[in-house]
Amino acid sequence: MMSSPLSRWVTAVFLTFLSQSQQGVHGKDCVCELRSSERPFPMETLDNIQVLASKCNQSITPKQVFEVDTLLLGLQRRMEELQQNTAVLEREDDGELYGAVTLRIIELELAEIQQLMARLNRTVHGLQQLSASTATQLQGMLGSMQELEDFDYMQVVNRQRENQRMRRDLDQCQHQLHATAEPPPTPRLGHCPHGQLVGVSGPRTYTLTQYGTSYSFGAWGKDPKPVPGKESTHWLVALTTSNVFANFVREYSTLSTIVVGVAPTDATIASSNPTTNTIQGPNVVMYGNALYYGCYNTPAVCRFNMTARTISTVALPQNTGFNNKFPFGHLEGTYVYSDLDFATDESGVWVVYTSPENFGNVILSEVLEGSPPALGRTYNTSLHKRTATNTFMACGVLYATRYISKEAEQIFYSFNTQTSVERYDLKINIKKMQTNIQSLNYNPRDQMLYAYGDAHIISYDAVFSDIL
Template identity: 60%
Template sequence: MRQSNMFVSMVVIPLILSQSARGKDCVCELQNSDPAFPENKLKEVEFTASQCIANITSEKMTEIDRLVLGLQHRIWQLLDNVSMLEKEDNGNLYAAVSLRIIELELLEIQDLLDKLNRTTNNYQQLSVQTAAELKDMEETMVELEKFDHTQVMVKQRENQRIKRDLERCKDVLNSTAPAPTLSPGRCGLGRLVNVSRPRTYSLTAYGTSYNFGAWGRDANPAPGDENKYWLVVLSSSNVHGNFIRQYSSMSTIILGIGPTDTYISNSNPTTNTIQGPNMVMYGNALYYNYYDTNSVCQFNMTTSSVSTVALPKDAGYNNKFPFAHLGATYIYTDLDFATDESGVYVIYASKSNFGNVVISKVATSNPPVLNQTWSTSLHKRTVTNTFMVCGVLYATRYLNKETEEIFYSYDTKTNEERYDLRIHIKKMQTNIRYMNYNPRDHLLYVYSDAYIVTYEAMFQEVN
C-alpha cells in the first residue's frame, strides 16, 4: 500500500487558473491527463509475493535432505539386521519370524520412498508454479513503474545498489584485520563433557568405494565462503589424493550436487599430493601431509600455490607412527592436523619422544612456520584420532564397532594431562578415519568408512 500511495503522489497534474465572476477569487480546474493508478494490480502482486514466501521456506526445502538421510539410515539398518540374522541362522526355527521382520522393515523403507517421491513431485510443481508467478509479478511491476514519471523507483534502486557496495567494502575492510589469537585452554567454552548423537549422516557422492577421506568447513573462511563445505577422498590406494571438492552448502554436499573441484596436481600420487586422510582447511588454504615426506604442506585454494615446512628429522611419517588400535592400523596417519579457536596445529610422534604424541602450533603465514611445541606422554599407536578445542588436545580410542571414546586430554596452557575422560561417541560405521573440531559451529566433522558425519561438542562451565 505504501508503494501505491507513492505512485499516486508522483502524478503530474496540470492546473488551469481562472478568475471568478464574483471578483478576485480563483478557481483551480484539475485536468489529469494520466490514467488512474491501478492500485488493485499492486495489491495482487503483494498478495502473490506473500503467498510465495509462505509456500517456500528453508524448513520445507530441507525436508528432502531429512528424508534422504532417514532412508539411508534405514537401508543400512536393514543390511545390518539381515547380516545378523544370517549369522544367527538356526534352521527353520526362526525363519518365519525373521522373514516377517524383514518384510516389515521393507514396507517402512517403501513408505519412506513413497513420501520422498511425493515430496519431490510437489517441489517440482511448486517450482514451476512459482517461476510462472514470478514472471507475472515482474511484468506487472514493469507496467506499474510507467506511472513513476519522476523516476523515484530508478533512483531508489540505485541507492540500494550503492548501499550494497558500501556494505561489501565494509566486509572487505573488516576481513583484513588479523583473526584474534586466544590463549590456549581459555576460550570461555568450559570443559568438554559430552558429544551429541550424530546430527548429519550421509554417504558421499563417491559411494562406498573410498573409505579414507576428510571433510568439513573452513575454520577461518574468506568473505563469501562462510557456507562452503570441502571434501577430499583418497582415491589412490586409500592413501593419496590430488584434488579438493567444494560444495556451496550442507544440502548440496549431502545430495552430491553442484561441486567445484580444485586440483593440487594433475596425477596421483606425485609431488604436492595429499598423503593420508588427516587435513584441515583454514584461511582458504588446505593443510596436509606432503607426499612421501614429514612436512606440513599448505595449498592456497585461490592461487594454487604450494609451500611447506618440515617437521623435526625424527618425526614419524610413512606409517612409522600411525593411529591404531588392537584390531587395525589406520595407514598413513602419522601427521594429524587440527583447528581450534586460535589457528592450526599438527599432531605427530617422534623418536626422541619415544613414539609419544607431539603437538606443534602452525603459523598460517606463507610459507607456514612451526611455532611452540608440546610433548605428551600419550603413545600415538594407542590413539585412533585427535582434535583440538581451545588449545586442549583430545584423543580418542576404539572401544567396539558401535562406540569410540574420548579418553585423553592435554592442556597446552597448563601442561595438564588426563586419561580419565570417558566421553563416548556413537558410531554409525565401524571405523572413524578422520575427525576435526570446527570452532565456528562447535561441531566435530567425521569421515567414517565413506560416510560423512557431524557431532555437536557439549561443554560445561568451570567455576
C-alpha cells in the same frame, strides 16, 4: 547480677545432691536423684534432619540441570539446520530429484526434533516433580531447625549470624574502597569461553559421500576462518588412490549439496596421483581458505592456497615419522598413513606427529599462517601415538580418542597447552555410525566435530559446560 540458665541448673543440682547426702543411707551410702527443669535435647530430630539433607544432596546434581541444557542446545542446533535446509529447498528446488531428496532430509530432521522435544518434556516434567518434592522437604527441615534453635541457650547461632553479617559488610566496604576497573576478559589457551568439553551429542549429519562406498578414507568439514562468501561452504577430500593418496579437494556450497552430492567444485592440487605435493594420509583440515595436509613421501606440512592454487611447505623436525611408521591404531589394526594429524581450534592450525626420540609419544606443534608456513609452539606428551585412533584440538587442549567397540569411540585423553597438564581419565563417548573413524576434527566456528568413517561423512555437536 543475673544468673544464666546454665548456672541456675548447676545450683539446683548441687542443692539437691546436698540435701540427699545429708539424709544418708545406713550412715555410709549417699544417694541423690538428679532432676533437671530443662527439656532434653532432641537428638533424634537432628539425626533425621541430617539424613534428609544427605538424601537431598544425592537426589539433585548438576548433571540433571546439564541434561536439560544439552537437550536445549541439540534442539536449537536442529532447528537452525531445518531452517537452512528449508531455505535451500525454496531457493534451489528443481521440482524433481533434488527436491525429493531435500524433502526427505527435512522429514528426517522433523522426526529428530519431535523426538528431542518429547525427551525434553519428559526430563522437564521429572525435574518439576523433583523440585516440588524437594521444596516440601526443605520447608520441613527449616521448621525443625527453628525448633532446635530454642536449645541454643548461649545464643551461639545468633552470634554467628551477626558475625557473618558484619564480615560481609566489612568485605563489601573494603572492596568499594579498593575497587579498580577490570580489563575486558580475553580467551586464553586451555580455557573455552563457552566452557569445558563434557560431551558429544549426535550425530547431526550422517550420509555416504557422492562416491558411494568407493573410498573408505578421507576428511571433510567447514573452514573455521572462511573468506567472505564461503561461510556455508563444505569441503571434502577422499583418498582416491589406495586409501592413501588424493590430488584434489572438492567443495560444496551448502550442507545440503554435500549430503545430496550435487554441484561440487574441484580444485586440483597435483596433476597426477601420487606425485609431488599429493595429499598423503586422511587427516586433512581447511583453515583461512587453505588446505593443510601431509606432503607426499616427506615429513612436512603442505599448505594449498585455494584462491591462488599455490603450494608452500614447512619441514617437520628431523626423524619425524612418516610413510606409515607411526600411524594411529587399535587392537584390531591401524589407520594407514595417519602419521601426521592436523587440527583446528580457536587459535589456528596444529599438527600432531611423533619421532623415535620421543619414544613414539605424541608431539604437538602449532602451524603459523604464512607463505611459507612455519612451526610455532611445540609440546611433547606422554601419549603413545599408536594407542589413539584420532586427535583433535579445542581451545588449546589436545584430545585423543580410542576404539571401544563397533558402536562407540571414546575421548579418553587431554593435554592442556596452557598448563601442560595431562589427563587419561576422560570418558566421553562418541556414538559411531560405522566401525571406524578415519579422521576427526573440531570446528571452533560452530562447535562441531566432523568425522569421516568408512566412506561416510558424520557430524556431532561438541557439548561444553562451565560445571567442573
